[in-house]
Amino acid sequence: MASSSSAAPQAEAFPDGTTDYVPLRKKTYDIRKPHITEQPITLQNWYQHINWLNTLFILVIPAVGLISSYWVPMHVKTGIFAVAYYFFAGLGITAGYHRLWAHSSYKAALPLKIFLAAGGSAAVEGSARWWSSLHRSHHRYTDTEKDPYSVRKGLLYSHIGWMVMKQNPRRIGRTDITDLNDDAVVVWQHRNYLMSVVTMGLVVPTLVCGLGWGDFLGGFVYGGILRIFFIQQATFCVNSLAHWLGDQPFDDRNSPRDHVITALVTLGEGYHNFHHEFPSDFRNAIKWWQYDPTKWFIWTMKQVGLAYNLKTFPGNEIEKGRLQQFQKKLDQKRATLDWGIPLENLPVVSWDDFVEEAKTNGKPWIAIAGVIHDVGKFIADHPGGKALITSAIGKDATAVFNGGVYSHSNAAHNLLSTMRVGVLRGGCEVEIWKRAQAENKDVATVTD
Amino acid sequence: MASSSSAAPQAEAFPDGTTDYVPLRKKTYDIRKPHITEQPITLQNWYQHINWLNTLFILVIPAVGLISSYWVPMHVKTGIFAVAYYFFAGLGITAGYHRLWAHSSYKAALPLKIFLAAGGSAAVEGSARWWSSLHRSHHRYTDTEKDPYSVRKGLLYSHIGWMVMKQNPRRIGRTDITDLNDDAVVVWQHRNYLMSVVTMGLVVPTLVCGLGWGDFLGGFVYGGILRIFFIQQATFCVNSLAHWLGDQPFDDRNSPRDHVITALVTLGEGYHNFHHEFPSDFRNAIKWWQYDPTKWFIWTMKQVGLAYNLKTFPGNEIEKGRLQQFQKKLDQKRATLDWGIPLENLPVVSWDDFVEEAKTNGKPWIAIAGVIHDVGKFIADHPGGKALITSAIGKDATAVFNGGVYSHSNAAHNLLSTMRVGVLRGGCEVEIWKRAQAENKDVATVTD
Ligand code: HEM
Ligand code: HEM
Ligand SMILES: [Fe+2]
Ligand SMILES: [Fe+2]
Ligand SMILES: [Fe+2]
Ligand SMILES: [Fe+2]
Numbered sequence: 001m002a003s004s005s006s007a008a009p010q011a012e013a014f015p016d017g018t019t020d021y022v023p024l025r026k027k028t029y030d031i032r033k034p035h036i037t038e039q040p041i042t043l044q045n046w047y048q049h050i051n052w053l054n055t056l057f058i059l060v061i062p063a064v065g066l067i068s069s070y071w072v073p074m075h076v077k078t079g080i081f082a083v084a085y086y087f088f089a090g091l092g093i094t095a096g097y098h099r100l101w102a103h104s105s106y107k108a109a110l111p112l113k114i115f116l117a118a119g120g121s122a123a124v125e126g127s128a129r130w131w132s133s134l135h136r137s138h139h140r141y142t143d144t145e146k147d148p149y150s151v152r153k154g155l156l157y158s159h160i161g162w163m164v165m166k167q168n169p170r171r172i173g174r175t176d177i178t179d180l181n182d183d184a185v186v187v188w189q190h191r192n193y194l195m196s197v198v199t200m201g202l203v204v205p206t207l208v209c210g211l212g213w214g215d216f217l218g219g220f221v222y223g224g225i226l227r228i229f230f231i232q233q234a235t236f237c238v239n240s241l242a243h244w245l246g247d248q249p250f251d252d253r254n255s256p257r258d259h260v261i262t263a264l265v266t267l268g269e270g271y272h273n274f275h276h277e278f279p280s281d282f283r284n285a286i287k288w289w290q291y292d293p294t295k296w297f298i299w300t301m302k303q304v305g306l307a308y309n310l311k312t313f314p315g316n317e318i319e320k321g322r323l324q325q326f327q328k329k330l331d332q333k334r335a336t337l338d339w340g341i342p343l344e345n346l347p348v349v350s351w352d353d354f355v356e357e358a359k360t361n362g363k364p365w366i367a368i369a370g371v372i373h374d375v376g377k378f379i380a381d382h383p384g385g386k387a388l389i390t391s392a393i394g395k396d397a398t399a400v401f402n403g404g405v406y407s408h409s410n411a412a413h414n415l416l417s418t419m420r421v422g423v424l425r426g427g428c429e430v431e432i433w434k435r436a437q438a439e440n441k442d443v444a445t446v447t448d
Numbered sequence: 449m450a451s452s453s454s455a456a457p458q459a460e461a462f463p464d465g466t467t468d469y470v471p472l473r474k475k476t477y478d479i480r481k482p483h484i485t486e487q488p489i490t491l492q493n494w495y496q497h498i499n500w501l502n503t504l505f506i507l508v509i510p511a512v513g514l515i516s517s518y519w520v521p522m523h524v525k526t527g528i529f530a531v532a533y534y535f536f537a538g539l540g541i542t543a544g545y546h547r548l549w550a551h552s553s554y555k556a557a558l559p560l561k562i563f564l565a566a567g568g569s570a571a572v573e574g575s576a577r578w579w580s581s582l583h584r585s586h587h588r589y590t591d592t593e594k595d596p597y598s599v600r601k602g603l604l605y606s607h608i609g610w611m612v613m614k615q616n617p618r619r620i621g622r623t624d625i626t627d628l629n630d631d632a633v634v635v636w637q638h639r640n641y642l643m644s645v646v647t648m649g650l651v652v653p654t655l656v657c658g659l660g661w662g663d664f665l666g667g668f669v670y671g672g673i674l675r676i677f678f679i680q681q682a683t684f685c686v687n688s689l690a691h692w693l694g695d696q697p698f699d700d701r702n703s704p705r706d707h708v709i710t711a712l713v714t715l716g717e718g719y720h721n722f723h724h725e726f727p728s729d730f731r732n733a734i735k736w737w738q739y740d741p742t743k744w745f746i747w748t749m750k751q752v753g754l755a756y757n758l759k760t761f762p763g764n765e766i767e768k769g770r771l772q773q774f775q776k777k778l779d780q781k782r783a784t785l786d787w788g789i790p791l792e793n794l795p796v797v798s799w800d801d802f803v804e805e806a807k808t809n810g811k812p813w814i815a816i817a818g819v820i821h822d823v824g825k826f827i828a829d830h831p832g833g834k835a836l837i838t839s840a841i842g843k844d845a846t847a848v849f850n851g852g853v854y855s856h857s858n859a860a861h862n863l864l865s866t867m868r869v870g871v872l873r874g875g876c877e878v879e880i881w882k883r884a885q886a887e888n889k890d891v892a893t894v895t896d
Contacts (some may be wrong), residue, residue, distance in 0.1 A: 337771070
């Protein structure tokens with residue numbers, strides 16, 4: 001049921017449902033041929049290491065667009081259209097490629113699927129099938145060698161390096177995309193990818209601006225090329241910035257991080273620590289004040305009946321994760337602090353010796369809760385005054401310390417633990433007296 | 449050494465160094481006479497319950513000032529002077545009455561003491577001796593009946609009610625002020641309080657503005673009356689707002705709270721949770737970005753040689769307090785979450801029964817780490833797909849769940865714990881097989 005097809009002999013102990021990525025277009029592709037990435041980059045072969053097609057799309061054409069914009073005046077209507085089209089393309093990637101196809105976090109009716117696939121094409125970031133397959137590897141093998149855009153290889157690599165440089169397909173972790181192969185929209189877009197990209201990325205913006213208000217050139221440069229450039233750079237940030245900048249409220253074993261800046265740039269994909277922990281949740285942010293327009297879009301589609309089965313992770317589990325991560329940080333912090341000598345490492349002192357040391361040898365010792373404390377250095381600093389603390393030397397001050405005279409703060413208890421010098425044999429004074437009574441023995445009478 | 453004088457017979461078991469407050473001025477005062485507060489407030493006696501002198505100073509005169517300001521034009525120089533004089537009076541209370549005399553958090557040379565006592569008089573909030581005695585009771589008996597301005601009696605009570613209404617002196621917790629009685633500046637200011645107040649509160653501002661730029665009336669109204677009103681209300685906020693608004697990063701057993709608004713109003717006394725926990729620290733805020741101008745003032749005085757022995761609580765102890773409070777909140781939060789059925793409450797199931805239930809009776813059971821989980825409701829939602837999770841039914845999936853196929857997130861482990869239905873007798877599958885081997889018994893062979 002799980003494994004769809006695999007030419008290579010399957011050696012795994014457990015059928016893990018994954019397959020090598022099988023391209024639907026380039027029929028001659030053979031995964032077993034040696035790959036250029038297996039050779040080191042040299043002055044002679046460097047150009048073979050570069051993926052020139054990707055470089056053309058994500059670097060050369062945008063550069064040409066940027067330069068030519070110098071001569072192309074910006075029409076107000078074209079500007080507004082370009083921004084709207086930017087959001088359309090962005091949602092194609094975030095609500096479509098990412099949350100619908102890569103993570104199946106909700107189900108979409110056909111019109112919505114077509115809308116999202118069209119938007120995704122307009123963003124010029126590969127087909128939904130290719131993108132989702134890689135993205136699943138990214139989640140399954142985050143930060144490892146099999147992660148297609150591991151941030152451990154550098155911020156620039158995770159941003160565009162993984163597209164500009166050729167990648168060894170055998171390195172990328174395998175994933176199960178049988179569900180995508182069953183999705184007609186995904187398969188159609190994949191098979192007609194080049195046509196889709198040219199149409200949605202360039203032709204449509206040019207025609208809209210041209211037929212709409214006569215600005216063919218502006219539509220091409222601003223609505224097409226430059227808008228593509230900006231949406232690409234923005235969504236690439238999910239792989240770079242979102243693994244580099246911000247907090248880790250749910251798990252800090254891997255690189256994903258939460259940051260509002262990333263969220264602002266990426267239509268809400270910036271709560272990436274949450275997302276890697278709860279990838280099947282249609283939300284990336286759960287608080288109402290967090291910026292997640294992709295979530296709002298999906299929710300709106302649900303209201304109009306185009307989206308359904310929106311998956312959410314149980315709130316209880318989310319809070320558990322947050323709590324455990326907090327606890328982890330707290331434990332790390334705790335280990336860096338001084339909590340006083342552990343009781344088991346302290347010498348055991350008898351009551352009589354304790355009194356003797358304090359009374360005869362002038363040791364500034366006070367017994368509290370069965371532990372002997374040297375308060376010598378603290379007498380002058382005692383917020384309750386010298387007199388009170390001095391009056392307790394050589395005595396059991398458990399009761400007075402704990403409310404008899406003053407109910408000391410938590411801080412005072414902490415401070416006390418740093419002054420430990422010994423443990424009383426038998427516990428508090430009263431215990432010692434009770435035992436003596438029971439054993440009918442005499443204890444040295446304590447006099448003030 | 450500790451107890452200075454006490455007319456009432458001393459019945460306490462432990463000499464706690466405290467005394468009833470002994471006024472230095474009103475010689476006829478007798479603490480054993482019945483007090484008006486012991487009678488309920490009625491239509492006949494309500495005016496006897498009111499402390500008219502205080503009411504005059506903190507309500508009537510300010511009201512007169514506010515009304516008269518309508519006719520008195522505000523001179524720019526007078527305005528600037530009033531603000532400067534406001535800070536002078538404020539520091540008299542915060543750096544003087546509070547941190548120097550009530551808490552002995554540093555030592556001051558004579559000129560600084562005189563400066564602070566003069567500022568304190570200008571604020572018209574009682575003598576340093578009276579103020580510090582009450583404030584020590586407030587710290588020692590925070591939030592209890594003995595607290596002179598307990599916020600438990602209402603925000604308004606803690607703000608001005610405790611001054612406007614007469615108080616039973618026997619109710620207020622007793623404190624040790626022997627050190628203040630030894631301080632010449634404190635005693636002098638106390639004995640000459642009325643003269644000090646009139647001079648510093650009204651005469652000086654009137655003369656400065658009058659002789660300086662001819663604005664006698666403005667000096668009296670703005671530099672005197674209204675400035676007094678504002679500094680009073682501001683510093684009263686330490687007793688009200690600081691026990692009512694904000695966070696409790698160090699201890700939440702009592703009411704003190706940290707808030708930047710309170711800090712802004714009170715020259716830095718707003719980090720009141722910290723302050724009640726570490727009262728002998730000359731700082732109220734320890735982070736550089738927190739607003740504590742009183743601390744900056746004391747620090748500056750140290751640089752010019754007028755303040756010394758600035759006390760700070762050890763950083764290690766402060767962090768311990770913060771950590772423990774965090775831990776406490778985390779534990780409270782933990783108790784509200786569902787952590788799954790405890791293992792000891794689960795039925796113990798033998799390996800053969802487990803396999804039988806899954807294979808023959810179609811129970812969607814998966815064994816992981818010796819615990820049996822019912823994944824039935826989760827199969828359709830599994831982010832790793834239906835196929836993989838289904839393939840593990842009736843098996844021990846410990847290894848595949850923990851990295852064999854996919855190293856599941858912390859969130860997945862949490863979720864798993866909510867699906868518990870039983871414990872495997874003997875632990876993981878491999879344990880059962882090893883034991884069978886050792887005992888030379890046969891185990892039902894598991895076939896896929
Ligand atoms: C033995 C070690 C002691 C330590 C480390 C210690 C520590 C402290 C600390 C840190 C405070 C500041 C307020 C607080 O944190 O609660 C304080 C206040 C006080 N202590 Fe102690 N103390 C000790 C012993 C005693 C004893 C034996 C007495 C009485 C017999 C005493 C009586 C007081 C009183 C009355 C205050 C209140 C001061 C005020 O807020 O006005 N302390 N102590
Ligand atoms: C038995 C109860 C199971 C639970 C509660 C569970 C839960 C989850 C969860 C919450 C995720 C999302 C990612 C994460 O949190 O790490 C996930 C992903 C995954 N699970 Fe499971 N799982 C279970 C069993 C299995 C089994 C038995 C297998 C394999 C045989 C498996 C294979 C996977 C894979 C491969 C992914 C990665 C999906 C991706 O990120 O592309 N799971 N599982
Ligand atoms: Fe990621
Ligand atoms: Fe994702
Ligand atoms: Fe307070
Ligand atoms: Fe205080």
